[in-house]
Amino acid sequence: MLSTPPALIAVIGPIDPPLLAAWVRHYRHLGIERFLIAFHFPEHVPDARRHELQAASRELGIIPTGTSTGPWHEHTNTQLRDALRHKAGPGWHLLADADEFQQYPAPLPEVIAHAQQSGHRVVGGLMLDRVAAGGHLAGWSPENGLDLTYPLGGHLTHRLLHGDPRKIVLARHDVTMASGNHRAPGHRLDTDRICAVHHFKWRSGILDDLRRRVHHFTTGTWQEQTPAVRDEASRLLAHVDQHRGVINTSDPRFAFRRVSLDRMPSNWPTEARSIFTTWRPFAHTGQD
Template sequence: MPSVSPALIAVVGPVEPPMLAAWVRHYRWLGVERFLLAFHFPDHVPDTRRHQLQAAARELGIIPTGTSVGPWHEHTNTRLRDTLRHRAGPGWHLLADADEFQQYPAPLAEVIAQAEKSGRHLVGGLMLDRVAASGRLTDWRPEGGLDLAFPLGGHLTHRLLHGDPRKIVLARHDVAVASGNHRAPGHRPDTDRICAVHHFKWRSGVLDDLRRRVRHFASGTWEERTPAVRDEASRLLTHVGRNGGAINISDPRFAFRRVSLDRMPFDWPAEARGIFTSWRPYTRIGQY
């Protein structure tokens, strides 16, 4: 087995300091020892919030590799992420956004060893969107933990937003990964060993972020390569507008049920394999 744990690579935006702390604790619990983080803050984020988050990182024993301020172009994350990967050097890299908590069926060292044994240089994951029991986008209080605040997990990203739910969660340093960590051209993960990526995006403040994203991409203030990201944001905003400001947790398409970071969802391998292998990009005429 590899003797060194993977380096965690992440570009972090203006998340709440308690969320950053929970995220770091989670990955340390998984065995991650090395964190390479870059902060990027859009212009609207106050200086006080930036300083609070940077101070929170230092309190966690992490010195950010870099901090930048400015428009959040579609290519911003990819460029910053690749700079971090270059700095991390040889070995395996764990790729995660600050609202993504990965869950594996075995210790990381075993997962990596299995991938190497099978001749694969990456491991895939599938997003499992976490929401509050009411479906409302609520504040999160760290005292109770994420599982208590957002007990339901389902498939919102691709079944409502028509976004790509697939993730590359682990990749060797020489594997190029596409924007958003959704795929690695020329490589295919083992679809029988897909990890769960618990996605804690749907909380208080995200609607303002999505409205800002739509406005800035539509005006050209932020550069986009395709309208896909803007369209996904618009679909979520339309959905909650039709449902009294909440996500409709009773819609059977989303398959929301109680899940936990402590144990893999029931029948996850078959569920994840089916979605991972059948997902196709959504077209504007509504066909796959």
């Protein structure tokens, strides 16, 4: 059994403080005690919002390891993440964005102990996109909670956006991670034990964020390594435009159904393994 819980590593943008509080509570419930987070704020974020989020972090008992401002180049997240991992030191690292709520089929110590016993240095996860019942990009309140506000879970990221839904959720300190925590080159994982990564990205305000991302990457204000991230944002914007401002939750490709952070989705091991082992990168040409 694991003696020391993993350190949580996260680079966090200008999210709303209630989401940060819910995220911290979720991972503390999983047994996380050590949070190494860095804030990054693009140029458009007002100082008041930045200070509010930093204060919220301290109220939660977490002193940010670092705060930076400026363009959100595609390599920015990777550089900040790797600096946090170096500071975290030896052991297991849990990697999660602030809109990702990981769900495991067993307690974290058991998950890591099984990985170690079977010779795996990483544990994989698969994104499960969470949306409101009608597909609208809703705001939420702590009183209602994320589960009630976004009750549907499905596969939007790869079946609409052609993004990589795979995640490395746990990794030994010396495992090199690709951008976005999607891969750990050279390391195999147990595809029969994939965790669910509940992805609460599709909230109010996201369309403005995506439009800003497309504009900055297109103009070169933010540097990109490939057009993939920009193309994924453009696909979501086009889809919402075609469906009167909402995500089409009735499209069978996305397999939306009611899910919860309290229990694993039914048939998840088979579903996750099938997607994880058959997904292939989309040929991003700049055109569809």
